[in-house]
Amino acid sequence: MKKIIFSDLAPSPLGPYSQATLSKDTLYVSGQIGIDQSTGNFINDSIENETHQVMKNLGHVLAAANMTFEEVVKCSIFVRDMDDFAKINSVYATYFKEETAPARETVQVARLPKDVGIEISCIAVK
Numbered sequence: 001m002k003k004i005i006f007s008d009l010a011p012s013p014l015g016p017y018s019q020a021t022l023s024k025d026t027l028y029v030s031g032q033i034g035i036d037q038s039t040g041n042f043i044n045d046s047i048e049n050e051t052h053q054v055m056k057n058l059g060h061v062l063a064a065a066n067m068t069f070e071e072v073v074k075c076s077i078f079v080r081d082m083d084d085f086a087k088i089n090s091v092y093a094t095y096f097k098e099e100t101a102p103a104r105e106t107v108q109v110a111r112l113p114k115d116v117g118i119e120i121s122c123i124a125v126k
Contacts, residue, residue: 007064032057
């Protein structure tokens with residue numbers, strides 16, 4: 001049995017998918033991009049600010065499922081430019097304790113939705 005998770009604090013899906021799906025104790029969070037839901041604006045003045053907004057959006061979806069970043073076991077990061085890796089990492093690291101950081105991959109892709117610089121999805125387990 002699955003339950004659809006939705007937070008009105010995170011951007012609504014841009015297509016036929018859910019922000020997240022909870023199956024038993026596992027939450028699958030769809031890729032989040034740097035939209036500030038309160039204004040509808042893309043936060044793209046810097047990759048650092050865009051990454052912070054993406055992480056905030058992930059946090060809102062996790063909270064809607066009564067979870068936190070502590071329960072995240074896996075992240076997938078998709079970037080437009082791998083040259084931004086160090087900047088993204090510095091922001092990403094502020095959301096996880098080093099000793100309990102989740103598994104992760106970071107891949108450069110040709111294009112992301114709305115031509116954003118970064119998209120992150122995650123899996124969390126209660």
